[in-house]
Amino acid sequence: MLLRAVACLMILGAATAGGDEEPASLRLYRDGVDKAVDRALAWLAAQQRADGTFPGEYGATNAVTSLAGMAFLAAGHSPGRPPYGDVLNRCTDRLLRSARADGYLGADNGRMYGHGIATLFLSEVAGMVDPDREERVEALLGRALRLILDAQKVPKDNAADVGGWRYQPDSKDGDVSVTGWQIMAMRSSRMNGAPAPDAAIRDAMAFLERARHPEGGFRYVPRADWWY
Numbered sequence: 001m002l003l004r005a006v007a008c009l010m011i012l013g014a015a016t017a018g019g020d021e022e023p024a025s026l027r028l029y030r031d032g033v034d035k036a037v038d039r040a041l042a043w044l045a046a047q048q049r050a051d052g053t054f055p056g057e058y059g060a061t062n063a064v065t066s067l068a069g070m071a072f073l074a075a076g077h078s079p080g081r082p083p084y085g086d087v088l089n090r091c092t093d094r095l096l097r098s099a100r101a102d103g104y105l106g107a108d109n110g111r112m113y114g115h116g117i118a119t120l121f122l123s124e125v126a127g128m129v130d131p132d133r134e135e136r137v138e139a140l141l142g143r144a145l146r147l148i149l150d151a152q153k154v155p156k157d158n159a160a161d162v163g164g165w166r167y168q169p170d171s172k173d174g175d176v177s178v179t180g181w182q183i184m185a186m187r188s189s190r191m192n193g194a195p196a197p198d199a200a201i202r203d204a205m206a207f208l209e210r211a212r213h214p215e216g217g218f219r220y221v222p223r224a225d226w227w228y
Contacts, residue, residue: 058109063110067117075124096137099144152164
């Protein structure tokens with residue numbers, strides 16, 4: 001399920017890259033890409049449970065719920081509007097129900113991965129839902145972003161990990177994959193007017209720079225002797 005949702009997002013990303021200038025190679029496959037995306041979204045919609053989750057080992061996590069929801073958003077679908085408005089509303093309601101009082105969205109075994117991904121989805125869907133959901137989404141987004149910022153400030157055991165995030169809100173180290181999701185959530189939130197401080201962005205980018213290998217790629221953690 002996770003791979004299907006991510007693959008759908010990747011296809012949509014390729015299809016929308018470059019703005020109004022569609023590459024000739026993409027124009028050649030446009031019809032096939034559009035049909036593949038339509039089938040993929042129809043399949044995802046059919047898999048969704050009544051509570052907004054999906055089947056599979058990690059299907060009940062907010063990470064998968066949010067990734068699947070973002071696939072529909074990326075294809076231009078909106079909450080409350082056919083044909084997939086109910087799918088997006090169920091995704092949103094699942095996150096609203098499952099959030100901890102402090103705004104943490106990773107307590108379902110999704111950890112900080114799930115929190116960053118769910119915060120990103122909520123930021124993307126904000127302003128598109130009905131007024132009742134909008135009020136609750138905005139309130140949760142503020143808490144979710146604050147948790148990201150507070151987790152970044154947790155004292156780290158190693159100076160190389162400063163500015164990064166790892167599996168738990170109180171983790172004292174960081175890795176590139178978890179950090180990447182928090183950066184995306186902060187960026188989206190900031191574009192929506194939320195207070196994501198410049199210092200938090202700078203510290204996160206400095207962490208990534210320490211993980212970058214001079215010959216290309218990124219280490220999983222800045223201290224590792226291997227990289228992606």
